[in-house]
Amino acid sequence: MQYKFTIVIPTKNRLEDLKVTLEKLSFLFEQKDVHFLICDDGSTDGTFEYITTNFPKIEIFSNKVSKGIHYTRNQLMARVKSPYAINIDDDIHFITQNPTSLIEEYFNLNPNCAIIGFRIFWNKLPPSAIETNDVPYRMKSFGAGASVWRMSAWNSIPNYPEWFVFYGEEDFASYHLFLNKWEIHYLPTILTHHRVDIKSRKKHKDYVSRSRKSLRAGWYLYFLFYPVKMIPKKLVYSIWMQLKSKVFKGDLKAFIAINLALFDLVWSFPKIVKNSKRLTQSEYDLYNQLPAAKIYWQPENKVFLSTQEHN
Structure with a gap:
């Protein structure tokens, strides 16, 4: 079967988080054009065995020894056969219930867009409200764990730098995309929940x-x-x-x-x-005129948020 979307999930020793993510994404299991692909980066908590046993429709492979997040993301992307790769980390899930149709529509309307960055709410608890006044716009970079790649753009630039080991992959890709005339866009109509306490x-x-x-x-x-x-x-x-x-x-x-x-x-x-x-000086100046990556989002009604968090 020719899939249109591949959900790529890197994970390492966070089985309980991954279980929650897959439960929250279960509505996508019913879509015949969506393929799930997981890379277990040398976990010792039984992740590979659990997924193999309980989710036979999910394709999973493992690094026998941990290779790091950049290596893992590169291995995942190398296995994608669909036009779009939706990157979701193992502690992130969609709140928006129709993301694939919104993704496809946006890419069709914006042929120079290489990456769509999602709206991300960071908190252990879900947001008190999901409405936003944010609008789509072009930005410098993106959050790798809550975004979607147009695979033709991914294939036009170098892989993530594995020698970085951790951090920096988004900006590395964004510079290369900029030099190749690709764009990165923020699409707030797609909301995700990153279940972490950043503080x-x-x-x-x-x-x-x-x-x-x-x-x-x-x-x-x-x-x-x-x-x-x-x-x-x-x-x-x-x-x-x-x-x-x-x-x-x-x-x-x-x-x-x-x-x-x-x-x-x-x-x-x-x-x-x-x-x-x-970059040349003029390219550097143009790049820095772009808005910074939109990584963190909070509901506009903060009073309502603080009330809900105590319920």
């Missing part, structure tokens, strides 16, 4: 590791894509803001992360030189 992440034991990978990904992107004369200023400013906003306020873990990220930058310089695709 609690700083308390997690992987805070230093996440900060290190986030910083170095941003710095890698400077050296890969920015005009040369822009790089020193951007790098110094980035480090200064980390010191000012975190280290000087007593966050010693942030200081460790900065130094580790600087080491990674030096260590990865040969890869940066090999993979650089620098």
Whole structure:
């Protein structure tokens, strides 16, 4: 059967989250033009066995040893045979109940659109209201875990950079898409729920590791894509803001992360030189005129939201 949409889900040791996501997406199981594809990145919690046993219609494959999110996303996309690949992380689900028809209609009306980014609500609890005044628009980048690719656009640019390991893949792709005259759009009519408590992440034991990978990904992107004369200023400013906003306020873990990220930058310089695709100054200026990626959404009626959260 020729599918029109493929739901691609990367996962690692989050079986309980994945169960919720699949339950919430079950309405899409009935659509004959939708294929589900999951990559288990070396889980040790029985994810592969559970999916194989309980969801025989889902295609699942596994990395015997964890390879990282960028490798996993690349492997998923390499297996997509449909015109569109809907990327949903294992802790995200659709609230909108007719996403595929909205996706197809929007792509048909916007032939230069490579990626549609969805409206994303971040919270353990569902939103108190789903209406929005947001309208579609073109933006710089997107959220990889709540978006959809036009596969012809994906196939026109390099894969996600696996040597980044974590973070940065969206902006890496967005620069390449921009240079190839593709566009990224925000489509607020499609609402997703990201079931996480973003404020609690700083308390997690992987805070230093996440900060290190986030910083170095941003710095890698400077050296890969920015005009040369822009790089020193951007790098110094980035480090200064980390010191000012975190280290000087007593966050010693942030200081460790900065130094580790600087080491990674030096260590990865040969890869940066090999993979650089620098924008001209005029291209850089045009790119930066685009609105930033719309990653976080909150219901407009915040008073109503705070009331509902206590019910």
